[in-house]
Amino acid sequence: MKKVYCPNCYSEFENQTDICSCGYPFSGNDMDKYKFMSQRIKKLKTVKEGIESADYARFVLFIIGGINLLVSIIFLMSAQYTTIHIVTIIYSISLIGLGFLSFKEPFFSLLLGFIVLIIIYIVTGLIDPKLLMSGLIMKVIIISGFVYGLAKIKMAENVIKREQKK
Numbered sequence: 373m374k375k376v377y378c379p380n381c382y383s384e385f386e387n388q389t390d391i392c393s394c395g396y397p398f399s400g401n402d403m404d405k406y407k408f409m410s411q412r413i414k415k416l417k418t419v420k421e422g423i424e425s426a427d428y429a430r431f432v433l434f435i436i437g438g439i440n441l442l443v444s445i446i447f448l449m450s451a452q453y454t455t456i457h458i459v460t461i462i463y464s465i466s467l468i469g470l471g472f473l474s475f476k477e478p479f480f481s482l483l484l485g486f487i488v489l490i491i492i493y494i495v496t497g498l499i500d501p502k503l504l505m506s507g508l509i510m511k512v513i514i515i516s517g518f519v520y521g522l523a524k525i526k527m528a529e530n531v532i533k534r535e536q537k538k
C-alpha cells in the first residue's frame with residue numbers, strides 16, 4: 373500500500389483520501405489544488421504582515437515610552453520637575469508595559485497603547501496647542517502607522533483563529 377502525504381500540512385494517510393483535515397483537496401483537479409495552495413500563501417502572508425506590524429507598533433511604544441521616561445527621570449533628578457514630568461513618567465511606563473504585554477496579546481495591548489498615545493496628544497494639545505503642532509508630521513505618521521498596523525494585526529489574528537477552529 374502506497375502512503376499518501378498531504379503537501380500542505382504533511383499529514384500521512386494510509387490510503388488515498390478525498391480531502392485532508394487541513395482542507396487540501398486530494399480528489400480535486402490541479403486548479404482546485406492550485407487555488408487551495410494560493411489561499412494558504414495569502415493567509416501566511418497576512419499572518420507575516422500582522423507580526424511585522426506588531427513589531428513596528430511595539431518598537432514605537434518602546435521608543436516613545438523610553439525617551440520620555442529618560443527625559444523625565446533626568447528632570448526628576450535635577451529637582452526641576454513639574455507635575456507634567458510625573459505624569460510623563462506614569463504614561464511612559466504604561467507605554468513600555470503595554471509594549472511588553474503585546475508579546476502575549478498583540479492586538480489588545482497595542483490598541484491600548486494607541487489610545488494612550490492619542491490621549492497624550494489631545495491633552496498636550498489642550499495644555500498648549502503649540503506642543504501638539506511640534507513634530508506634527510511625525511505624529512500623523514505614527515498615528516496612521518498604528519491604525520494600519522492594528523488592522524493588519526486584527527486580520528492576522530482572525531486567520532489564526534479560523535485555522536485553530538479547523
Ligand SMILES: [Zn+2]
Nearest residue numbers: 378381392394
Ligand atoms: Zn493536510
